[in-house]
Amino acid sequence: MSLNMINFSFMQLGHLLLGLVVGYVVASLIESIMHQYVSDAPNKSVKRWERFPVLFNYLIRTRYSHHVVHHRRTFKQDYVTQFRDEAERLALDAELAERGAHGKIIQRSQYAVRLHGSGALVFVAPLLPAIPATAWLLSGWGVLGVCIALALPPLFSHFIHPYLHMPHQRAVSEAPPITAWLLKTWYFRAMARNHYMHHRYVASNFNLVLGGDLLRGAWRKPSEKDLMEMQRLGLSID
Numbered sequence: 316m317s318l319n320m321i322n323f324s325f326m327q328l329g330h331l332l333l334g335l336v337v338g339y340v341v342a343s344l345i346e347s348i349m350h351q352y353v354s355d356a357p358n359k360s361v362k363r364w365e366r367f368p369v370l371f372n373y374l375i376r377t378r379y380s381h382h383v384v385h386h387r388r389t390f391k392q393d394y395v396t397q398f399r400d401e402a403e404r405l406a407l408d409a410e411l412a413e414r415g416a417h418g419k420i421i422q423r424s425q426y427a428v429r430l431h432g433s434g435a436l437v438f439v440a441p442l443l444p445a446i447p448a449t450a451w452l453l454s455g456w457g458v459l460g461v462c463i464a465l466a467l468p469p470l471f472s473h474f475i476h477p478y479l480h481m482p483h484q485r486a487v488s489e490a491p492p493i494t495a496w497l498l499k500t501w502y503f504r505a506m507a508r509n510h511y512m513h514h515r516y517v518a519s520n521f522n523l524v525l526g527g528d529l530l531r532g533a534w535r536k537p538s539e540k541d542l543m544e545m546q547r548l549g550l551s552i553d
């Protein structure tokens with residue numbers, strides 16, 4: 316292998332790593348911002364959107380499935396119990412039946428625990444401008460790194476989020492092998508704690524892709540009482 320070829324490979328690797336790092340920071344920031352201002356938007360934003368339903372229907376639906384269904388109509392008993400009993404689930408089914416096709420999509424997503432239908436767009440669409448922006452600055456390898464990192468928010472929402480709402484041991488035993496291995500790592504255990512904190516204090520700790528909340532000052536450290544409650548629920552607290 317000539318020296319030129321080796322240098323070239325190092326440059327490709329450098330661009331790939333740079334793309335991964337830049338993409339990760341952008342993905343984490345956008346996830347945190349979109350989760351706060353769309354998925355968990357305050358009532359006054361929703362009222363404003365409702366004045367232009369055709370334009371903002373998509374945001375209204377995203378906020379309903381995440382904030383209303385995932386945060387308020389499910390996991391009422393605690394963070395690891397989606398429904399107290401069958402009656403609670405049937406009551407939500409009746410409410411969703413009135414919402415037609417969107418209600419069915421929410422049911423298919425296990426009541427907004429997984430990413431569903433066009434729901435993925437809210438995470439994916441704001442990330443797309445980062446691709447031409449990096450293509451302008453980096454080589455194809457850099458863009459590849461960015462694309463991999465930008466795929467993390469929707470991938471985590473779909474494949475990891477359902478297991479965050481389970482006691483750690485149950486999550487590890489029910490998840491497919493690769494997911495189970497991931498769930499045992501430091502990063503994913505920290506993600507589970509961060510997501511518990513988000514459900515406990517809905518105005519902070521928005522990230523699954525960790526970091527953006529911290530950079531935005533939207534991260535809250537668990538108190539001793541929070542950690543005790545996590546332990547009681549079977550989450551991993553170290």
Ligand SMILES: [Zn+2]
Binds near residue numbers: 350354355381382517
């Ligand atoms: Zn939320």
Ligand SMILES: [Zn+2]
Binds near residue numbers: 385476480510514
């Ligand atoms: Zn959740």
